[in-house]
Amino acid sequence: MQDLLSLIFEPYVFVPLIFPGITVAFLLLLVIIWLERKMAAKVQLRYGPLYVLKPLGGAIQMVADLLRYLFQEPIIPKTVDKLAFILTPALLFGMAYLPTVAIPVSPTFYAFRSDLSLLIVLALSTLAPIFTVVMGWASNNKFSLIGGVREGYIVVSYEIPMFLSALSMAVLYGSLDLVDIAEAQKGLWGIFLNPVAAITMLVLMYMSTSKFPFEIPEAESEIVAGAYTEYSGILYGLVMGASYVKLYVLSLVFSILFLGGWNPVPGFMANDPLLPGVLLFIKAFIIIVIGAFLRAVYPRFRIDQAMDLGWKTLLPLSIISIFISLAEVMIMGGA
Amino acid sequence: MAVERTIRHIKALATGAKYMLGGHRLTLMYPDDVQEFPDGYRGMIEYDWNTCIKCGLCAMVCPADAMKMYVSKEESEEGKRPVRRPGINYTRCIFCGFCVDICPTNSLKFTKVHDVAFYTFEEQIFPPEKFREGVPKPQYDKKPRRVRAILDERRGIRYEPVE
Numbered sequence: 001m002q003d004l005l006s007l008i009f010e011p012y013v014f015v016p017l018i019f020p021g022i023t024v025a026f027l028l029l030l031v032i033i034w035l036e037r038k039m040a041a042k043v044q045l046r047y048g049p050l051y052v053l054k055p056l057g058g059a060i061q062m063v064a065d066l067l068r069y070l071f072q073e074p075i076i077p078k079t080v081d082k083l084a085f086i087l088t089p090a091l092l093f094g095m096a097y098l099p100t101v102a103i104p105v106s107p108t109f110y111a112f113r114s115d116l117s118l119l120i121v122l123a124l125s126t127l128a129p130i131f132t133v134v135m136g137w138a139s140n141n142k143f144s145l146i147g148g149v150r151e152g153y154i155v156v157s158y159e160i161p162m163f164l165s166a167l168s169m170a171v172l173y174g175s176l177d178l179v180d181i182a183e184a185q186k187g188l189w190g191i192f193l194n195p196v197a198a199i200t201m202l203v204l205m206y207m208s209t210s211k212f213p214f215e216i217p218e219a220e221s222e223i224v225a226g227a228y229t230e231y232s233g234i235l236y237g238l239v240m241g242a243s244y245v246k247l248y249v250l251s252l253v254f255s256i257l258f259l260g261g262w263n264p265v266p267g268f269m270a271n272d273p274l275l276p277g278v279l280l281f282i283k284a285f286i287i288i289v290i291g292a293f294l295r296a297v298y299p300r301f302r303i304d305q306a307m308d309l310g311w312k313t314l315l316p317l318s319i320i321s322i323f324i325s326l327a328e329v330m331i332m333g334g335a
Numbered sequence: 336m337a338v339e340r341t342i343r344h345i346k347a348l349a350t351g352a353k354y355m356l357g358g359h360r361l362t363l364m365y366p367d368d369v370q371e372f373p374d375g376y377r378g379m380i381e382y383d384w385n386t387c388i389k390c391g392l393c394a395m396v397c398p399a400d401a402m403k404m405y406v407s408k409e410e411s412e413e414g415k416r417p418v419r420r421p422g423i424n425y426t427r428c429i430f431c432g433f434c435v436d437i438c439p440t441n442s443l444k445f446t447k448v449h450d451v452a453f454y455t456f457e458e459q460i461f462p463p464e465k466f467r468e469g470v471p472k473p474q475y476d477k478k479p480r481r482v483r484a485i486l487d488e489r490r491g492i493r494y495e496p497v498e
């Protein structure tokens with residue numbers, strides 16, 4: 001028993017399984033979807049979910065929804081490509097959460113430390129959209145196909161600028177190691193050093209996770225549920241959760257790149273992963289909540305408007321942000 | 336251009352935030368609160384068996400095919416010829432009020448009950464014999480608070496309790 005406990009608190013088990021890994025991601029999922037619906041309801045002068053545990057404003061609505069997804073029969077249409085159809089939700093969800101392994105929790109607590117951890121996170125996070133496209137193709141349904149193709153369009157317009165703005169921070173701190181990057185922000189946070197990169201990355205994060213106003217691949221009122229149209233039961237639960245998990249991962253990266261990661265944390269607590277972990281989570285949570293709030297304010301962009309924004313506005317901005325970083329490095333001789 | 340657009344985005348977000356933080360909601364918490372309706376409200380319809388002259392105008396005018404003439408069994412057997420009386424189907428009725436307006440003897444009247452919720456499909460169809468018994472009294476688990484909707488310049492709709 002003792003051994004088991006100490007094993008769980010080993011970083012290489014704790015990080016993928018508890019925080020920032022699957023457990024916290026899962027709990028977050030239950031909270032954030034409820035919060036998203038609640039916030040949208042408040043903006044629209046409604047109550048939102050209420051009757052599941054009324055004293056807390058329907059806080060466990062998502063638990064009820066999860067139970068429903070679990071016990072609902074997942075219908076697999078006759079004409080789909082069975083293997084791809086069944087495997088993609090699991091792979092999509094898995095790929096969405098996989099990058100958490102490379103995210104450090106504190107200066108000393110991480111599953112593994114690599115000089116390239118920023119690159120690893122970004123590279124792993126790009127794998128998930130492929131499965132959405134596969135899903136669209138495997139479902140053998142025109143709405144799914146359109147959704148998959150839309151996802152493909154969106155991917156090409158957000159991925160390059162998102163990487164450029166993330167990498168501009170790497171240029172600024174002279175490192176691709178997330179631990180180094182966070183430690184370099186003991187004083188001034190990255191968002192103040194390079195606000196252009198921060199804003200670009202923020203918008204692109206929401207774009208990459210289909211938050212409003214970029215909820216284009218799923219566009220309920222146009223193409224049913226996009227690539228997810230044919231899914232039901234727990235398979236649908238997985239694909240729906242995947243984009244939230246991806247947002248969670250990117251928010252963690254965003255907090256480390258721009259919001260100082262676990263800083264400011266008093267020196268004597270830095271070796272204990274608890275406080276840094278909580279700080280990091282709170283920052284990421286705020287970013288996610290902002291993303292959820294957008295739903296209440298924005299309608300959906302047309303696909304050409306979103307691509308327009310990606311290629312004509314955000315790509316130049318992300319290139320500018322690299323130059324800002326370079327200029328700062330030249331002036332200050334490296335932050 | 337870009338600046339103007341950015342300002343508009345910020346304004347939109349600010350408006351959203353304002354509404355989110357303001358505590359107002361328009362929801363009527365039915366069935367805890369039940370709305371008290373004004374006079375002339377078009378709710379479920381009452382039928383007066385005795386004054387009806389069986390002219391069939393109500394069934395004819397109904398745009399939703401909700402009001403229909405049914406053969407009234409007992410009367411037909413008594414009179415040895417088919418006697419038809421109106422019945423209503425609440426799955427179809429749109430509460431337009433044409434039937435009430437057209438009835439030459441005012442045998443149809445609106446009530447202020449609008450709790451058109453039933454357990455089964457069949458329950459929602461009111462043939463003449465059931466129609467004459469009047470509108471079913473709504474059942475609530477606990478006594479609801481009666482409220483009245485007030486139009487408020489600033490807040491939209493407000494619900495005020497009535498004694």
Ligand code: SF4
Pocket residue numbers: 396397398399400401402423427428429430431432433434435
């Ligand atoms: S209120 Fe209108 S829809 Fe309803 S029964 Fe009368 S005529 Fe038909």
Ligand code: SF4
Pocket residue numbers: 386387388389390391392393394421437438439440441442443
């Ligand atoms: S309810 Fe009125 S309109 Fe309808 S049949 Fe009777 S008298 Fe005629």
